[in-house]
Amino acid sequence: MSIIQRIATRLGYEQRAAGGDPYWSNFASLQSGPVNATTAQGVSAVYACVSAISETVASLPLILFKRAGEDRQRATDHPLYAVLHDQANEQQTALEFREWMQAAVLLRGNAYAKIIRRNDGQVSELLPMSPDRVTVLRVGDKLGYEYTDYSGQVSRLLSSEVLHLRHRLGDDGVLGVSPIAAAKGVIQLAISEHQHGINTFDNSTRLGGILKIPGKLNQEQKTNLAASWSTQHGGGTNAGKTAILESGVEFQPISMTLEDADWIAARQFSVTEVARLFRCPPTVIGDLTYGNYSNSVEMARQFVTMTLRRHLVAWEQAISKQLLTPAGRVMYFAEHQVEGLLRGDSVNRADYYTKGIAAGWMLPSEARRLENLPTIEGIDHANSTQAA
Known part of the structure; x- marks a missing residue:
């Protein structure tokens, strides 16, 4: 403060x-x-x-x-x-x-x-x-x-x-x-x-599971085996590689896809x-x-x-x-x-302009301006003459 x-x-x-x-x-x-x-x-x-x-x-x-x-x-x-x-x-x-x-x-x-x-x-x-x-x-x-x-x-x-x-x-x-x-x-x-x-x-979507080994391993052996397996088969770059198992090691997949x-x-x-x-x-x-x-x-x-x-x-x-x-x-x-x-696609815009001009609350020059078209001199007067 x-x-x-x-x-x-x-x-x-x-x-x-x-x-x-x-x-x-x-x-x-x-x-x-x-x-x-x-x-x-x-x-x-x-x-x-x-x-x-x-x-x-x-x-x-x-x-x-x-x-x-x-x-x-x-x-x-x-x-x-x-x-x-x-x-x-x-x-x-x-x-x-x-x-x-x-x-x-x-x-x-x-x-x-x-x-x-x-x-x-x-x-x-x-x-x-x-x-x-x-x-x-x-x-x-x-x-x-x-x-x-x-x-x-x-x-x-x-x-x-x-x-x-x-x-x-x-x-x-x-x-x-x-x-x-x-x-x-x-x-x-x-x-x-x-x-x-x-x-x-x-971690790779493949080869996720359990390594089953006959006998009993001490903590150091477990750590080394897990590190070796992760290095060779973990990660996306290793996905799909063939695993080679020795000494009766069995791989049992358990991961969900x-x-x-x-x-x-x-x-x-x-x-x-x-x-x-x-x-x-x-x-x-x-x-x-x-x-x-x-x-x-x-x-x-x-x-x-x-x-x-x-x-x-x-x-x-x-x-x-x-x-x-x-x-x-x-x-x-x-x-x-x-x-x-709000004007929508060309078909809807054309219908919108046509109805507006026919009803008298929009001028052709205003419709052209909304469409970023160049001005045509006398277009409003010509339209009113045709309507009459």
């Missing part, structure tokens, strides 16, 4: 948010090691879910709009527009920054960025801060943040100086709880299954469990066990509406609350453009 923290605690001004951050320091080290953000990503399903969500969220256009009566227009002249859409800071593009922040939310439950403002109060940069180096503090009914940089310097920031994104809130109502922390047993099982497979192939242990089925179930944990359709992370052409489009739609929507809204509301001034919130708002993910 720093000197400032001890003084504040002694005076009764500070109370740490329950739970602390990071969560990993309290995790028990189980047989296959502790479950944390690093070990969890060793599970391919976890890495795929985090990648699918964070990469998609980061690559979606995040546009700052300006209200103009009943309509809206892009606020390209606002300083925050470039920070969200082009470059977040001197080292990171907007995509790299948002991908890093979203991955931190999924893996650690919280993501933090220091807000750098110009003299007029507008945001000019967002600097990411490692969740492992941030402590959330309660000062009365307000929040503060203590950040220790890589040089060991400690700084305290007000809530207005930090962009804080959170996963589902914990009991303290302040810190987010990541899916990994909430259901670490699911990840632990997947890690154990993965380790089991490695150990099985390292991978099929006998239902290892493959268990690995498949872990993929489904992890996908469920992140609310990610299995087809999105490459599990096509139940995927086919007819339901893949619907799975992609569910990925947007059921997986991404919560994260997208969290970004939009955090931007409004923490990056815009009170006066700015009245005029400006940020919004992701997800139409490209």
